[in-house]
Amino acid sequence: MASSPKKYSSDFKAKVALEAIKGLKTLNEISSEYGVHTTQITQWKKQVLDELPQIFAQPGSERAKNEEALIATLYQQIGQLKVELDFLKKKSGPYQH
Numbered sequence: 001m002a003s004s005p006k007k008y009s010s011d012f013k014a015k016v017a018l019e020a021i022k023g024l025k026t027l028n029e030i031s032s033e034y035g036v037h038t039t040q041i042t043q044w045k046k047q048v049l050d051e052l053p054q055i056f057a058q059p060g061s062e063r064a065k066n067e068e069a070l071i072a073t074l075y076q077q078i079g080q081l082k083v084e085l086d087f088l089k090k091k092s093g094p095y096q097h
Contacts, residue, residue, distance in 0.1 A: 013044050017044040019034075020041050027041055
């Protein structure tokens with residue numbers, strides 16, 4: 001009976017890959033410690049090393065750009081809602097209890 005592939009969290013993958021990158025233990029030792037096949041550890045290590053330069057590629061990372069765009073959109077919506085609220089306050093007249 002075949003079992004479904006294990007799903008590992010990104011934190012776990014990063015921890016195991018970092019352990020392999022450090023080189024303080026052999027792949028077999030890491031494999032035994034974490035219960036992950038050596039081939040999988042090698043793939044995660046390669047993925048980390050391949051993507052690492054992109055972290056430092058541009059000072060304005062993609063995440064920062066997305067956050068700035070979100071903030072700009074939210075400020076625009078706040079401004080629009082304030083204008084609408086002021087308009088409705090003027091239209092409705094004085095506040096009544």
